[in-house]
């Protein structure tokens with residue numbers, strides 16, 4: 001079993017009969033869904049809300065029942081991947097472009113778990129820059145506002161075309177290392193969210209209750225003391 005599979009499978013054990021479950025997106029969440037599918041085949045009764053078309057399709061193929069997030073005010077648990085997380089539980093998500101749906105679904109859960117391999121545990125979050133979801137209409141105006149504040153937003157491309165999210169929006173992968181906000185991620189998030197056209201950022205600040213990470217030394221569980 002590779003590290004992502006170990007983490008995804010370990011997190012699946014937190015899911016109990018009768019639960020409403022948020023399922024994340026990405027290569028680690030893939031293993032979570034795989035294990036949940038196995039457990040459903042063995043008789044586990046759950047209903048899930050998915051964070052992306054990709055995860056929905058995979059879950060459905062395994063016989064996992066899905067609900068619309070609008071029909072589920074509260075989830076028992078949400079399990080998702082993460083791109084990077086620091087010791088203060090500041091996380092960056094959105095490498096897979098699902099940050100908007102991931103944030104909405106996570107916000108409805110009573111308990112959130114992130115699953116990852118140990119490489120995601122860092123002293124300082126940065127990864128490849130901060131994913132920021134922006135409306136296509138007038139996105140260059142938002143880009144200019146960000147640049148004026150010192151951010152360096154780079155439009156995400158895939159196969160030579162602009163990457164389009166499940167919500168039909170674009171993503172800026174945004175360098176934030178040279179802004180007036182220093183390392184104040186909350187101030188950056190507030191600024192970005194206050195910029196016309198920006199819909200959501202990949203900052204997930206102190207939002208998770210538990211991290212399940214895996215690597216050479218096996219599984220590490222890190223509880224968030226502030227939750």
Ligand code: 5RP
Pocket residue numbers: 024025026027028029080081082083092093094095096097098099102
């Ligand atoms: C998708 C995400 C993913 O959870 C994040 O990119 C981690 O992915 P992976 O498990 O493949 O490393 O935020 O938007």
